[in-house]
Amino acid sequence: xxxxxxQRKPVLTARSPxxxxxxxxxxxxxxxxYHQLETVMARTNLCDTLxxxxxxxxxxxxxxxxxxxxxxxxxxALPAAPLDFxxxxxxxxxxxxxxxxxxxxxxxGASIRICKRIPxxxxxxxxxxxxxTTLLSLNQLWNLNLPQKKLHAIAATLGxxxxxxxxxxxxxxxxxxxxxxxxxNVRGLRHAVLIVPYSGNATADVFAxxxxxxxxxxxxxxxxxxxxSTGQQYGNLCFNRLQVAAExxxxxxxxxxxxLKQHAGSGHLTGSGSGCFALVRSAGVARHLVRRFxxxxxxxxxxxxx
Ligand code: C5P
Numbered sequence: 001x002x003x004x005x006x007q008r009k010p011v012l013t014a015r016s017p018x019x020x021x022x023x024x025x026x027x028x029x030x031x032x033x034y035h036q037l038e039t040v041m042a043r044t045n046l047c048d049t050l051x052x053x054x055x056x057x058x059x060x061x062x063x064x065x066x067x068x069x070x071x072x073x074x075x076x077a078l079p080a081a082p083l084d085f086x087x088x089x090x091x092x093x094x095x096x097x098x099x100x101x102x103x104x105x106x107x108x109g110a111s112i113r114i115c116k117r118i119p120x121x122x123x124x125x126x127x128x129x130x131x132x133t134t135l136l137s138l139n140q141l142w143n144l145n146l147p148q149k150k151l152h153a154i155a156a157t158l159g160x161x162x163x164x165x166x167x168x169x170x171x172x173x174x175x176x177x178x179x180x181x182x183x184x185n186v187r188g189l190r191h192a193v194l195i196v197p198y199s200g201n202a203t204a205d206v207f208a209x210x211x212x213x214x215x216x217x218x219x220x221x222x223x224x225x226x227x228x229s230t231g232q233q234y235g236n237l238c239f240n241r242l243q244v245a246a247e248x249x250x251x252x253x254x255x256x257x258x259x260l261k262q263h264a265g266s267g268h269l270t271g272s273g274s275g276c277f278a279l280v281r282s283a284g285v286a287r288h289l290v291r292r293f294x295x296x297x298x299x300x301x302x303x304x305x306x
Contacts, residue, residue, distance in 0.1 A: 010054055012141050016133035017047040018118045019125040019165060020270040020277055020306065022189065024240045027216045034160070034177045035207055038219040041125075041164045042171040042186060042306040046071065046194075048117050048130060050093070052137045055109035060097045062087045062112045069117035070302040074196040075126075076116075084120055084200070092127045092158055096134040099154050104144045121200020123271025128161035135166060155179070161271075170306070173219060186226065189234055190305050192277040193264055193289040197252035197299040199274060206272035209245035216241075235266035235279045246273035252298050264289055277304070 023040040030036055046069070055061070064085060067076045077084055089095065097110055112134070118126030135151045138144070148166075155162040160178035171186040217239060225237055246269050247254045253269065256276040260267030264278035280286050286303030293301035 012052045012137055014050050014052070014133050014137045015047045016050055016118075016129045017043050017045065017165070018129045019043055019161065020192065020194070020275075020304075021123065021240060022171075022186065022238050023217075023219060023222050024242060024271070025217045025219060026210060026212060026241045029212065030177075035210070036176065037174075037178055038216075039174050039178060040171065040184060040186070040219070040222070041161070041174055042189070043165070043169070044124070044304050044306045046118055046124060046302075046304050048126065048133075049115045050130065050133055050137065051113040052134075052141050053111040054141055055111055056107075057109055058101070058107055059109040060094050060101070060112070061109070062091055062094055062114070064116065065113040066115045067117070068115045071117055071119050071196055071300055074119035074122065074198060074300045077119075077198050077200070085116060092131040092162075093134050096131040096154070096158055096162075097138055099157065100135055100138050100142075100144070100146075103150070103154055104142070104146060106142050106144060108142050110138060110141065119196050119200070119275070121202060121273075122196050122275035123201070123269065123273045124194075124196075124275050125161050125165055125271065128159050129165045131155070131158045131162045132165035135162075173223075184223070188230070189226075189279060191281070191283050191286045192279050192304050192306070193260070193286045193293075193301060194270075194275060194277045194304045195256040195260060195293065195299050195301045197250065197256055197274045197276075199250055199252050199298075201246055201250055201253070201273040203272040205249060206242050206245050209249055210242060211245070213241060235264070238266070238268040238279065240269040240271075242272050243269040250274050255295060256299055259293070259295060263292060 028036040156179040257267040
């Protein structure tokens with residue numbers, strides 16, 4: 001579902017949906033330290049909720065209103081661990097709001113509250129989704145009327161996945177650092193069971209541990225296979241070049257993948273992890289697998305669709 005808004009003046013409420021990666025290949029290292037990639041992202045129904053209230057003092061103030069949803073436990077990690085959700089200028093929400101303020105020369109500020117459901121360091125695009133939603137919402141709340149193109153220019157400075165989540169596409173092929181977005185029809189692919197280990201992955205660490213492929217997989221070939229596949233074959237279509245590095249860094253990723261392969265027939269990393277998923281035939285199958293998931297001391301499971 002796309003980001004949606006309902007304005008109950010003076011508070012604007014918005015849903016902030018995340019993503020999974022159905023395909024992710026790295027085609028090279030760039031001079032700026034990033035990697036050149038080709039990925040297929042699909043927007044999921046897993047979303048945070050944000051509320052934005054206008055302020056006339058120019059201050060951006062972020063507060064956490066709660067942890068929600070079936071992944072609430074993974075979103076806040078283990079109860080004994082420190083809460084891993086900064087509310088200062090290191091948070092992409094604050095960075096998105098400040099960038100928009102500066103770009104538009106806007107004197108207004110905002111009080112922002114978030115109910116967090118999408119776990120961090122899981123490859124589910126939670127932080128990027130929040131940044132995209134903040135750009136769209138404050139553009140509206142502050143009556144800036146900046147066109148999509150300008151918002152995309154700001155998004156690209158915030159993170160590699162922000163442009164896709166800003167685009168409103170249900171699925172897309174993303175290239176460059178990930179910031180170039182071309183809509184894609186992924187008909188037939190809809191449901192997945194998702195496992196999120198409590199221990200997350202730092203994106204930069206996973207990229208640093210990656211061994212570049214001698215001959216990268218072709219995304220064009222992947223798209224052709226997608227067109228020619230039906231039902232059960234979809235599960236084996238997914239691919240993620242970061243998976244080996246993510247497994248080396250985090251044993252909980254391997255455990256999640258092993259469980260998925262045994263019970264759902266396939267298992268794949270999303271983004272740089274630590275979240276893993278398997279595509280399944282229906283929502284019923286996804287819910288059935290969630291009920292069977294037994295490793296609840298190290299991870300949590302939920303059914304998702306996109
Ligand atoms: O763009 P983003 O802030 O999400 O990236 C986090 C880190 O992941 C980067 O600092 C970089 O180390 C790595 N990265 C990369 N190539 C990409 C995207 C991310 O090397 N295309």
